[in-house]
Amino acid sequence: MTRVAGGAYEATIVEQVFRDVYGQAVATLIRLFGDIALAEDAVQEAFVVASARWRTVGIPPNPAGWIVTTARNRAIDDLRRSARGREVYRQLAAVASPSPDPGDDWEEDGPVSDDQLRLIFTCCHPALRSEHQVALTLRLLGGLSVDEVARSFLVNEPAMVKRLVRAKYKIKAAKIPYRVPADADLPERLRSVLSVLYLIYNTGLDGPERTSLRSDAIRLARALVGLMPDEPEAAGLLALMLLSESRVPARIADGALVLLRDQDRTKWDRTMIDEGHAIVRACVRGNQPGPFQLQAAIQAVHCAATSFDATDWPQIVTLYDHLLSLMPTPVVALNRAIAMGETEGPGTLLAALDAIAPDLDNYHLMHAARGSALRRLGRREAAMAAYIRAADLAATETDRRFLAQQIEELSEDGALTDTGRAD
Amino acid sequence: MSQYLLSTYTVEGEVPGAPASPEEMQAFMEQVMALEAEMDASGTFVFGGALHGPDAATVVRRSDDELVMTDGPFAESKEHIGGFYIINAGDLDEALAWARKAVDATNHPIEVRPFRATGRLKA
Numbered sequence: 310m311t312r313v314a315g316g317a318y319e320a321t322i323v324e325q326v327f328r329d330v331y332g333q334a335v336a337t338l339i340r341l342f343g344d345i346a347l348a349e350d351a352v353q354e355a356f357v358v359a360s361a362r363w364r365t366v367g368i369p370p371n372p373a374g375w376i377v378t379t380a381r382n383r384a385i386d387d388l389r390r391s392a393r394g395r396e397v398y399r400q401l402a403a404v405a406s407p408s409p410d411p412g413d414d415w416e417e418d419g420p421v422s423d424d425q426l427r428l429i430f431t432c433c434h435p436a437l438r439s440e441h442q443v444a445l446t447l448r449l450l451g452g453l454s455v456d457e458v459a460r461s462f463l464v465n466e467p468a469m470v471k472r473l474v475r476a477k478y479k480i481k482a483a484k485i486p487y488r489v490p491a492d493a494d495l496p497e498r499l500r501s502v503l504s505v506l507y508l509i510y511n512t513g514l515d516g517p518e519r520t521s522l523r524s525d526a527i528r529l530a531r532a533l534v535g536l537m538p539d540e541p542e543a544a545g546l547l548a549l550m551l552l553s554e555s556r557v558p559a560r561i562a563d564g565a566l567v568l569l570r571d572q573d574r575t576k577w578d579r580t581m582i583d584e585g586h587a588i589v590r591a592c593v594r595g596n597q598p599g600p601f602q603l604q605a606a607i608q609a610v611h612c613a614a615t616s617f618d619a620t621d622w623p624q625i626v627t628l629y630d631h632l633l634s635l636m637p638t639p640v641v642a643l644n645r646a647i648a649m650g651e652t653e654g655p656g657t658l659l660a661a662l663d664a665i666a667p668d669l670d671n672y673h674l675m676h677a678a679r680g681s682a683l684r685r686l687g688r689r690e691a692a693m694a695a696y697i698r699a700a701d702l703a704a705t706e707t708d709r710r711f712l713a714q715q716i717e718e719l720s721e722d723g724a725l726t727d728t729g730r731a732d
Numbered sequence: 733m734s735q736y737l738l739s740t741y742t743v744e745g746e747v748p749g750a751p752a753s754p755e756e757m758q759a760f761m762e763q764v765m766a767l768e769a770e771m772d773a774s775g776t777f778v779f780g781g782a783l784h785g786p787d788a789a790t791v792v793r794r795s796d797d798e799l800v801m802t803d804g805p806f807a808e809s810k811e812h813i814g815g816f817y818i819i820n821a822g823d824l825d826e827a828l829a830w831a832r833k834a835v836d837a838t839n840h841p842i843e844v845r846p847f848r849a850t851g852r853l854k855a
Contacts, residue, residue: 436790438803475787479803482788 323363327356330373331452332532336424337377339487342384345449345477351384352376358383425450426536427487429529433502434485441476442505443512448473450532451525461512461519499537503546503601506530510550514557515705523554541595545602548588552608555581565710570617582612603632622652639668647678655685673702673712680715693719733820735778735847736827740840742814744786750839763837775820776830782815814840 331352338348355376369375432445440462447453447461459469479485490498506526513522530547537543559572589609592602607628614620629645642665650658659682662675669675676699683692693716700712751757771777786805793800805812817834821827824846831842 435801436803441803478785479788482784483790 320364322368323360326363326368326372327359328452330376332428332450333373333422333425334376334380335449336428338380338384339428340424341381342388343487345480347384347387348380349449351380351387354383355380422536423489425532426489429502429533429536430490430498431480431485431487433498433505434480435498435501436483436485437476437479439505439508441472441479442501443509444469444472445476446505446529447509447522447525450529453525457521461522499540499542502533503542506533507546507550507601510553514553516707523550523557526550527554541592541597542599542601544588545592545599545605548585548592548605549601549608551581551588552585552605552612554578555585555612561707563710564707565714566707567711569611574616577612585609585612598631598635600632600636603628603635607632620651622648626652639665640672643669643672643675643678650678650682655682658682659686671702673699673704673708675699676702677712677715680712684715684719689719689722733822734827735850736819736821736824736830737816737843737845737847738819738827738831738834739816739843739845740814740834740838741811741843742785742840744810744812760838767833767837770833771817771819771830778818778820780815780817783813786812 334352334355335345335348338351339345342348342351358379359372359376363369363372429446429450432449433442437445444458444462447458448455453461455469455473456466458473459466462469464472489495506529509522509529510526513519513524513526527547527550530543530550533543534540534547555578556569556572558578559574559576560567585605586609589602589605592598592605607625610621610625610628625648626645629641629648633641633645643662646658646661646665649661659679662679662682666675666679676695680692680695680699683689683695696712696715696719700709700716703709703712751760768777768780789805791802791804791806793802817830819827819830821830824844827844827846831844834840834842
């Protein structure tokens, strides 16, 4: 039994432990009882018991196991109290035999990590709409409170409660399975899981009230890599997130986005870059490339450059070519065009952008890239129009501020010369 | 002998004619069980069921070269099929007679649709 001194400190540690073990405990309870709502209630009750107990006697050596055993016993008690519950309980008797409440010197193997893997595939099942996948993943696996999930997605708590109820109704009514998919389905289903985690991460870049989503996404991706160590795309996603996260300290100045070329690279987080680079190297050795690994490799090249001018653009273009062959989307084509523009100049960039513009007319970054190319070509009026269009489409405050800066600079340039800057 | 689909629709957010008390529920169950017993006795009943709501539906369709899934019902509509019977009936009049009984028993509107073909497709 580890006794950590200090009441407030202890309370924070207990909160932290709750968040860390919530997903594991709920996942195991769902396996035992086959019901998400019952599992959530039981784990919640176990936390209440733990909260009182741990603050006085300290956190047990295996908190997840302690929570699981306590929650299981609570769930069995609850089931015995209702007629419907007694029926369920009879069916479950074989798997859910009660064990004594865990004492101070109690030991058990605790939750099974496969349970979490099963649960993540349930939460990210493609028969659930994206916003339901995300909400379920954060609530059930991430251990966020309903209110925290609601705030992250800018909806009120009752709306998020409703969303979660609907998602859980669908799982139960349609019998979305609670298992790791068969090999034949695994690639598609894993893609769905990875997309959900990446969406959570990217949502975390959207505003200051959402920053914790990034650490939640990284925590979940790390857990997934632990559960599926042989899946290179899971590792690729983790590396992609780490390398992107490493640059966050340099990404915003005065509330506005700072372009890669202007970032203070000494602010980048070297520990995350080192970890990201190590994962990318292992992926390269594994030689089973996929979209997340390639995106991570591109970020790895950026992070390896000591300055913007030292960036290995040909290498980045080669990686984008490979990515485009696996993921032929207009956004990948846009990013490839931008990388190409760094070596071949704004004329080539503009021609490439014009080719993909019809597909991306509602995407602010396409117009921002056009603005930049036009500005470098000295076409001030057209650049201004492109930046204004980008600002109209931009969804976040940091993007809008950045674009407003460009428009302002162009207006100032216009007063002096119309020949464009050599940036 | 032909087969007919007798289906009932539920309107989102509305439960017209739904039993409101335990007594009404009891009466409703008895009427439906009596109807089904009558269908059984006359060799009319083929299959029947009550469906979960549209929130439990998933649509699978082809999009470009991929099969994609979407959460939710096929049609964005307020009315969704709630349950159905498949019955044997000699002709439409016979099917309509069963539909009347079903309306009486369930207090729900019933749509009657003839099958164009039943069973397995034959080469």
